[in-house]
Amino acid sequence: MKVAIFNIAKILSGDIASPVQAGDTIVIDGGKIVAVGSGSAPDCDVAIDAGGMMAMPRLIDSHVHITFGDYTPRQKTVGFLESYVHGGVTTCISASEVHVPGRPRDPAGVKALAIAARKSFEHYRPGGMRVHAGSIILEPGLTDSDFAELASQDVWLAKAGFGAFATPYDYAPYVAMAKRHGMITMVHTGGSSIPGSMGIWADHVLKMQPDVPYHVNGGPIAMPDADFPRLVNESDLAMQICTAGNLRTALLVAKLLKAAGQEERLLIATDTPTGTGVMPLGMLYTMSHLAALGGVAPEIAVAMATGNNARIYRLNSGVLAAGRDGDIVLVDACLGGSQNDALSALNNGDIMGVGAVITDGVPRFVGRSRNTPETIRKARVAQCRIPQNFSGEA
Numbered sequence: 001m002k003v004a005i006f007n008i009a010k011i012l013s014g015d016i017a018s019p020v021q022a023g024d025t026i027v028i029d030g031g032k033i034v035a036v037g038s039g040s041a042p043d044c045d046v047a048i049d050a051g052g053m054m055a056m057p058r059l060i061d062s063h064v065h066i067t068f069g070d071y072t073p074r075q076k077t078v079g080f081l082e083s084y085v086h087g088g089v090t091t092c093i094s095a096s097e098v099h100v101p102g103r104p105r106d107p108a109g110v111k112a113l114a115i116a117a118r119k120s121f122e123h124y125r126p127g128g129m130r131v132h133a134g135s136i137i138l139e140p141g142l143t144d145s146d147f148a149e150l151a152s153q154d155v156w157l158a159k160a161g162f163g164a165f166a167t168p169y170d171y172a173p174y175v176a177m178a179k180r181h182g183m184i185t186m187v188h189t190g191g192s193s194i195p196g197s198m199g200i201w202a203d204h205v206l207k208m209q210p211d212v213p214y215h216v217n218g219g220p221i222a223m224p225d226a227d228f229p230r231l232v233n234e235s236d237l238a239m240q241i242c243t244a245g246n247l248r249t250a251l252l253v254a255k256l257l258k259a260a261g262q263e264e265r266l267l268i269a270t271d272t273p274t275g276t277g278v279m280p281l282g283m284l285y286t287m288s289h290l291a292a293l294g295g296v297a298p299e300i301a302v303a304m305a306t307g308n309n310a311r312i313y314r315l316n317s318g319v320l321a322a323g324r325d326g327d328i329v330l331v332d333a334c335l336g337g338s339q340n341d342a343l344s345a346l347n348n349g350d351i352m353g354v355g356a357v358i359t360d361g362v363p364r365f366v367g368r369s370r371n372t373p374e375t376i377r378k379a380r381v382a383q384c385r386i387p388q389n390f391s392g393e394a
C-alpha cells in the first residue's frame, strides 16, 4: 500500500542533529518511508491531508512493563497498549516481563519467559502497536551458553535490577556477558521499586556499564543529587528519564546534559504500567515538562522521545527519512488553548493533540485521538483506494 501525507506545516524529523526538516509531504510505500519533501502527493492508494498539522515519528516508549497479551496484571487493565497508540506511542520496549504473576527466578525459568514473551509479540500488534518483548531478567546462575541460546532465539534485551544478587556490583559480569552476545542491557537505577531489591546509584551503574541506566530520575525514587553529575561526566551512557519518576531530577538530568552539549544521550520513556498507573499520554507529558521547565527546545524533546531511543535500541524508526519505518504521527496544539501549534504547545506546558497515527504504512486512525483533546486543525483522508492485494489490518 502506498500512502502519501501532504499539507504538513512542519516536519519534526526526530533526528536530534537536524530536528526540523523542510518539506510538506511524506510518502510511504510497502511500510517504509520513500520520500520526505515538498510538492503534490503522487498517485497513491491513500492520501491524507494533514490540514496544516505537524508530523513527527512514532513515539518510542523505551520502558513499558508488558506481560502477555494487551493486559497489565499490575493494574488489572486490558487494552492499554492499544490505548497508548492514541497517545502517539506506537513502539513499546519491554522493561522485562517482571510483572508476570509468580514470575520465575531460576535460570531456566527466566530464559523461557524471555523467549516466550519475545515470540508472543512477534506478530501480535494491538491497535498497530509494535512491542519489542522478551527482556531476560538477570538472575544468578545464568551462564554464557544461556546467553548464546537466548541470542539464537532473537532475545536482544537484558535487564538488571530484580535478581537475587547480594549487591548491585554483582550484576557487572552478567551485564558484560549479555553485551558480548549483542544484547542491549538495561539497569534499574534509584531506590528499590520491588520489595527486597536494593537501591542502585551512580557508582553501581558506572561499574556495570549498561547501555541504558533506566529511569535515572527515579523509578520512582531518585538516587542522591550528587550522583547525577557523576553519571553525566564520568560516562557516555544513555540516560533514560521516565514519567513515573521524580520530576525535579528529570529536569536536573536535562539541564546537566544540555550544559554538557550531550542532549542526544537523553531518552524519554514512561515506566508504566506500574504502581503509578497506565499512562497513554505519559510520553507527551514528559516532552512537555522538558520543554516548558527543563530548558529543552520542543523539537529536541520530540527527538528525545523518538530518534534518541531508536539510535540506542538500534531500531529503524524514530526518524522521518527515506528508508525508515513508515510510522508517522500528526500533531497540533489542542483546541481551546492559548497556543496555535504543536511546538508552542509543548513550550507552554501543554500536551500536543494527536490527529492521526500511521504505523507500518497503515493508517490506524485519522481524526480524533481517543485520549488527547481535539486538535485545532484536522487531518482527513483525501483519497482512499485499498489495493486488492492488501492483507493488513486497517
Ligand SMILES: [Zn+2]
Pocket: 063, 065, 095, 219, 271, 272, 274
Ligand atoms: Zn520499570
